[in-house]
Amino acid sequence: MFKSLGTFGMVLLMVTALVMVGLGFIVGPDHPLPWIMLIIVIAIPFIHNKTVSNRYLVWKDEYSVGIEEMDNDHKKLLHLINQLQTAVHYYTGKEFEEKALDELVDYTKTHFKNEEKLMADNGYADLEAHKIQHKQFIDKVNHFVEQYKTNSDVTMIDTLKFLKEWLINHINGTDKEYGKVLNEKGIH
Numbered sequence: 001m002f003k004s005l006g007t008f009g010m011v012l013l014m015v016t017a018l019v020m021v022g023l024g025f026i027v028g029p030d031h032p033l034p035w036i037m038l039i040i041v042i043a044i045p046f047i048h049n050k051t052v053s054n055r056y057l058v059w060k061d062e063y064s065v066g067i068e069e070m071d072n073d074h075k076k077l078l079h080l081i082n083q084l085q086t087a088v089h090y091y092t093g094k095e096f097e098e099k100a101l102d103e104l105v106d107y108t109k110t111h112f113k114n115e116e117k118l119m120a121d122n123g124y125a126d127l128e129a130h131k132i133q134h135k136q137f138i139d140k141v142n143h144f145v146e147q148y149k150t151n152s153d154v155t156m157i158d159t160l161k162f163l164k165e166w167l168i169n170h171i172n173g174t175d176k177e178y179g180k181v182l183n184e185k186g187i188h
């Protein structure tokens, strides 16, 4: 019923606090306990929403590599990671999780091909080193997918964490390097 332990904990805490509010007002509104509990009940959804929203990736202008086509690819990758995050958080079912993961992996491969072609077409000197990073990433994701098939709960969370960190670091580091070089050649 509750895939997320955090969501279950929040509901349990709210129910407990509501009971305490009720009991507190029976004791008397002069007692501070019901008021403290009331504040907790009101604050819990805000804290929970903040915690959940932190799990989603939001595109920032500083992620731009200065080439519109690649930025659009990266935005789509962020969207697909968030889609996977939603599937995991709201437990839409293993089938949807697998579909979201497959879609993300497929699009990542497409993006890598687009990016490598762009670099090759423009004689980018560090192409081979960049391709190695892409290959290592795909190998690692394939490893996660294999693990997911045998232990879905644990590895999907690990997979998401890895995907988010790797993607943002790669865009901000390695991708921006080719962006700068190609920008200097007039490619935007």
Ligand SMILES: [Fe+2]
Residues within 6 Å of the ligand: 115, 130, 134, 170, 174, 175
């Ligand atoms: Fe890249």
Ligand SMILES: [Fe+2]
Residues within 6 Å of the ligand: 070, 074, 111, 115, 171, 175
């Ligand atoms: Fe990229």
